[in-house]
Structure formats: structure tokens, C-alpha cells
Amino acid sequence: MxxxxxxxxxxxxxxxxxxxxxxxxxxxxxxxxxxxxxxxxxxxxxxxxxxxxxxxxxxxxxxxxxxxxxxxxxxxxxxxxxxxxxxxxxxxxxxxxxxxxxxxxxxxxxxxxxxxxxxxxxxxxxxxxxxxxxxxxxxxxxxxxxxxxxxxxxxxxxxxxxxxxxxxxxxxxxxxxLFALPFELVNVDIYHFFPSLLPFAAELDAFLRRGGTLAWGLIPTSREVQAHTAESLGKTMQNYREKLEEAGVDGGRLKQQCLLTPSCGAGTLTDEEVRAVYRLLQEVSEKILAKKL
Known part of the structure; x- marks a missing residue:
């Protein structure tokens, strides 16, 4: 790197x-x-x-x-x-x-x-x-x-x-x-560090109101990926989104100004694990697009 x-x-x-x-x-x-x-x-x-x-x-x-x-x-x-x-x-x-x-x-x-x-x-x-x-x-x-x-x-x-x-x-x-800077997108490792985001709900809301996008690093890029399904990660995302809404972040913007990503790089994983990461990424994304999340 x-x-x-x-x-x-x-x-x-x-x-x-x-x-x-x-x-x-x-x-x-x-x-x-x-x-x-x-x-x-x-x-x-x-x-x-x-x-x-x-x-x-x-x-x-x-x-x-x-x-x-x-x-x-x-x-x-x-x-x-x-x-x-x-x-x-x-x-x-x-x-x-x-x-x-x-x-x-x-x-x-x-x-x-x-x-x-x-x-x-x-x-x-x-x-x-x-x-x-x-x-x-x-x-x-x-x-x-x-x-x-x-x-x-x-x-x-x-x-x-x-x-x-x-x-x-x-x-x-x-x-x-980061939310104070003119980024178009801020990518958070939601899977591991979601609690660190909650104290900055007001700043996140202001960032979204300026047109910014929150990228959810939801799919773990570790061997933990094998323990998850699109359903389990989808429930995690719903839970975290509700917590952010309760903290004052606009729920509509959270849904509309959203990008889904792996939590980090996948360079240390096996080929099978990498495929699992991107398969889950696609499956959870499809649920979001179908408005099932």
C-alpha cells in the first residue's frame, strides 16, 4: 500500500x-x-x-x-x-x-x-x-x-x-x-467500527445534506465472511441504519445516498474467500435495490 x-x-x-x-x-x-x-x-x-x-x-x-x-x-x-x-x-x-x-x-x-x-x-x-x-x-x-x-x-x-x-x-x-471536508464519499468500515460513527451523527447528517454519500463497508474482508449470509448482513445494516436515524440522521438520505462496499481490502484472503466477499456484496446490493432493506 x-x-x-x-x-x-x-x-x-x-x-x-x-x-x-x-x-x-x-x-x-x-x-x-x-x-x-x-x-x-x-x-x-x-x-x-x-x-x-x-x-x-x-x-x-x-x-x-x-x-x-x-x-x-x-x-x-x-x-x-x-x-x-x-x-x-x-x-x-x-x-x-x-x-x-x-x-x-x-x-x-x-x-x-x-x-x-x-x-x-x-x-x-x-x-x-x-x-x-x-x-x-x-x-x-x-x-x-x-x-x-x-x-x-x-x-x-x-x-x-x-x-x-x-x-x-x-x-x-x-x-x-472527514465530514467537514469536500469529499463526495466517505467510506466507513461499518462491520468493525460502526460504534465509532454514532457520536458524529450530526456531522454525518450535515455531510449527507450537502450531497455526500456514505459508503457502508459492511462485508467483512476476513475469514469471518464465511459465517455470514446476505440476510444476516442485511439485518445488521437495517439495525445500524435505525440507530443512526435515532441519533438524528435523515433516514431517507441514508437510503438514497448509500454505497455498499467490502469493509477493507481482500488481498490477504484466499480465492474462495474473495469470491464469498463479492458474492455477498452483490446479494446484499440486490436486496437494497429491490427495496427489501
């Missing part, structure tokens, strides 16, 4: 001046021509699935596709994993954080333009499991403002390129931080 996205993001020894000069070059060249963006392309050897996906869409176009999903690792997650020479998260260093953010913005421009030739609308997802750290005492130097500013810059760049933007975090977090 981090490794393939980290390619093309330059590292520095402790040399603040070098960092500032590189930062200036990124700021000046924040919207380069297509050819110049190739330096920010995902390397073939690190992102084989990305290129296989693009080839499959070119070779066998599927009718009725509303969006294709792009993906980028979020700046906080990247900045917690990549450390400075003192072993501290680079996100907590003002210069390194801005380098990460501007570099990821250029990766977004490259990815959106790469998919544009497929002539399909793109929904770009920012993957931010690192949001678990917001507000934790172990990350005292991590501010809400820094996280929002960094994410807001990436949203702005994606919108400039014509993509809609969603965010996913497979953790409980301060959801008000």
Missing part, C-alpha cells in the same frame, strides 16, 4: 535547505504536462494489479459502468510510515509533510490522466488507515489542522483534474474531521 505509492517521492538527509528548494520546485510545477508526470507513475513491478486492471478495461469494456475506482495512499498514512533520520514520522515535520502532500498530488494528476483515456468517470479513493492516530497521546505532535489541510489539497487537485473523491479508513476515528 505504501511501497508502490512511495516511489518517486524523494528522500533527504538532514538538510533543511535542500528540502525547501525541492518544495519550491514542487510548488512551482504543481500542474506539469503529461510527459513530466511520468516521474510520478506507479512502477510496473510495484503495482502490477493497477496496470492489469487498466488493460482489462481496455480489452473488455463493461457496459453500464458508472465509475472506475482509483486509489492513492493518504498523506497521513504515508507520513506515519516514512520516518525522518531521527525515527520520527515525516508527517509531523512541516517541510517533509508538504513534500509528501505535493508529491501525492502529482501522483493523483498522473493517475487521473492515465485513466482519462478509458473515457470513464473516475472516483479516486484516498486510503487513510493512519487516521486512527488522530487525537492519540502517542501522536501529540499530530494536529487536526495539518491532516485536514493536507487532505484538502489532494481533494482540490483531484477536482481540478475532473475526478470525484472518496476516502476510506479501516479504523475508528474522529469522523467529523
Amino acid at each position: 505504501v511501497q508502490e505509492k512511495a516511489e518517486g517521492i524523494y528522500s533527504f538527509t538532514i538538510d533543511t535547505e535542500a528540502g525547501k528548494k525541492y518544495l519550491e520546485s514542487l510548488t512551482v510545477n504543481s500542474s506539469p504536462a503529461d510527459g513530466e508526470l511520468n516521474a510520478y507513475a506507479f512502477p510496473q513491478e510495484r503495482a502490477a494489479g493497477f496496470y492489469a486492471f487498466a488493460r482489462a478495461l481496455q480489452e473488455q469494456p463493461l457496459p453500464g459502468i458508472r465509475y472506475i475506482k482509483g486509489q492513492i495512499t493518504g498523506p497521513l498514512t504515508m507520513g506515519l510510515m516514512i520516518k525522518d533520520l531521527n525515527g520520527k514520522p515525516s508527517f509531523c515535520n512541516d517541510v517533509l509533510r508538504e513534500i509528501l502532500t505535493l508529491s501525492l498530488a502529482l501522483q493523483i494528476r498522473w493517475q487521473v490522466r492515465y485513466f482519462r483515456r478509458l473515457k470513464l468517470p473516475l472516483m479516486l479513493f484516498i486510503d487513510e488507515p493512519g487516521l486512527y492516530a488522530v487525537g492519540k497521546k502517542d501522536f501529540a505532535g499530530l494536529t487536526r489542522r495539518a491532516v485536514q489541510d493536507s487532505l484538502n489539497h489532494l481533494i482540490t487537485v483531484a477536482h481540478e483534474e475532473g475526478a470525484e473523491v472518496g476516502i476510506h479508513t479501516c479504523a475508528g476515528t474522529d469522523w467529523s474531521l
Whole structure:
């Protein structure tokens, strides 16, 4: 998740001046021509699935596709994993954080333009499991403002390129931080972290009233998937929706502005388990469309 996205993001020894000069070059060249963006392309050897996906869409176009999903690792997650020479998260260093953010913005421009030739609308997802750290005492130097500013810059760049933007975090977090930003979609791991959403019912309601979509990560991407049916997960969804309505979220908007997804990635599962995840996803989705949920 981090490794393939980290390619093309330059590292520095402790040399603040070098960092500032590189930062200036990124700021000046924040919207380069297509050819110049190739330096920010995902390397073939690190992102084989990305290129296989693009080839499959070119070779066998599927009718009725509303969006294709792009993906980028979020700046906080990247900045917690990549450390400075003192072993501290680079996100907590003002210069390194801005380098990460501007570099990821250029990766977004490259990815959106790469998919544009497929002539399909793109929904770009920012993957931010690192949001678990917001507000934790172990990350005292991590501010809400820094996280929002960094994410807001990436949203702005994606919108400039014509993509809609969603965010996913497979953790409980301060959801008000995300609902306040101009995302089209917020993807919550409902299966594991629904209780973390309830305290932010008012912020969720405001997000939906602005036209946002709540993506329900309802289908578990773990071996637990084998223990579920479309009926059991459908009942869970109904129960959670009722709890949100009781907390003040508009029930009609919860039903209309809804997307169903797996709870997280399925890369650690067996082929059989992956098929079970997506079979359940289809079956629960069909129940929703048939207004049985």
C-alpha cells in the first residue's frame, strides 16, 4: 500500500535547505504536462494489479459502468510510515509533510490522466488507515489542522483534474474531521467500527445534506465472511441504519445516498474467500435495490 505509492517521492538527509528548494520546485510545477508526470507513475513491478486492471478495461469494456475506482495512499498514512533520520514520522515535520502532500498530488494528476483515456468517470479513493492516530497521546505532535489541510489539497487537485473523491479508513476515528471536508464519499468500515460513527451523527447528517454519500463497508474482508449470509448482513445494516436515524440522521438520505462496499481490502484472503466477499456484496446490493432493506 505504501511501497508502490512511495516511489518517486524523494528522500533527504538532514538538510533543511535542500528540502525547501525541492518544495519550491514542487510548488512551482504543481500542474506539469503529461510527459513530466511520468516521474510520478506507479512502477510496473510495484503495482502490477493497477496496470492489469487498466488493460482489462481496455480489452473488455463493461457496459453500464458508472465509475472506475482509483486509489492513492493518504498523506497521513504515508507520513506515519516514512520516518525522518531521527525515527520520527515525516508527517509531523512541516517541510517533509508538504513534500509528501505535493508529491501525492502529482501522483493523483498522473493517475487521473492515465485513466482519462478509458473515457470513464473516475472516483479516486484516498486510503487513510493512519487516521486512527488522530487525537492519540502517542501522536501529540499530530494536529487536526495539518491532516485536514493536507487532505484538502489532494481533494482540490483531484477536482481540478475532473475526478470525484472518496476516502476510506479501516479504523475508528474522529469522523467529523472527514465530514467537514469536500469529499463526495466517505467510506466507513461499518462491520468493525460502526460504534465509532454514532457520536458524529450530526456531522454525518450535515455531510449527507450537502450531497455526500456514505459508503457502508459492511462485508467483512476476513475469514469471518464465511459465517455470514446476505440476510444476516442485511439485518445488521437495517439495525445500524435505525440507530443512526435515532441519533438524528435523515433516514431517507441514508437510503438514497448509500454505497455498499467490502469493509477493507481482500488481498490477504484466499480465492474462495474473495469470491464469498463479492458474492455477498452483490446479494446484499440486490436486496437494497429491490427495496427489501
